[in-house]
Amino acid sequence: MKINFIIKQLQLKETFSIAYGNYDKRQALLVELSYLDSKGYGECVEIDYYHISLQNFVLKLKEIQSAIEAHKIVHPKEFFQFLLSLNLHPFLLSALDCAYWDLFGKLENKSFIELNRLPAEHLTESSITISVDTIDEQIRKIEESLWNKFKVKCKGLDKNNVEKLLLSDRNIALDSNASFTDEDCIWLQENAGIQKFLYLEQPRPIDQYRILRKDRFANWMADEDCQNIESLDELIPYYKSINIKLMKCGGLTPALQMIRKAKELGYKIMVGCMTESSVGISAGCVLTGLTDYADLDGANLISNDYATGNFVENGKIILSGKPGLGIDLK
Structure with missing residues (x-):
């Protein structure tokens, strides 16, 4: 080799x-x-x-x-x-x-699907990320998009913006990248309308999640708080959902183990990504038959993708059907 x-x-x-x-x-x-x-x-x-x-x-x-x-x-x-x-x-x-x-x-x-006997008939649809911007610009991008699911980035909590997003009646998740305060989290999880959001991802900085309550209205999702399989037991009282990224947990092999345990513990599961080419996205796509959510838009956000393989088209996961992960360099 x-x-x-x-x-x-x-x-x-x-x-x-x-x-x-x-x-x-x-x-x-x-x-x-x-x-x-x-x-x-x-x-x-x-x-x-x-x-x-x-x-x-x-x-x-x-x-x-x-x-x-x-x-x-x-x-x-x-x-x-x-x-x-x-x-x-x-x-x-x-x-x-x-x-x-x-x-x-x-x-x-x-294919990886064949080697691991994974489901491939009903693949979870991916969201596309809407960057931090004015709320009007974010809503414009959502309305003009052909995608059906959206992850809206925010920096801190603006309650008026939250209300506007809820009124848009689209499939939206919020990702604050740890910029919410404890007070923000309390307001969100006690607000029944927040149930309309698909999930609310990583609201607080790492290891500052104990204000969260999974039995309230917000579907809190752990990202940076959930690095590997060892995180799962500790997070049970606080998070309903977890974001498994291959780079965080160490690849496809530990991701499969993590998904199995997360299901046993009752978590909703997302397979997520960083900014990646089709090399990384092809690997994430093969897990979408096992997950409740997907956020695999990384290759869609770059202009110089140097590979082909499994891909995402307007949110739909398209598997190449080729051996391995189906990856070829351009």
């Missing part, structure tokens, strides 16, 4: 504004694993508020390259145990895990 890796730049179609800041581009690390004539691909991105350094990841890959290339082809779950022994950051772990699933499926001539 051979490994190659390169840092690429993802250019956003328009400035992406969230409570953490404004972004016009993202750096992505593309990982390629190859064996014989088959190539598998994985990806992770540089996110400042996660303190990610792709240069550090490149140094780590150079350090472990010989160990990876010496490894024989085994089942991906066995390869994942090997990856765990390398003490990798979850973002880098995810890129390698996804690349290996893509490669293994191509070698076996079976």
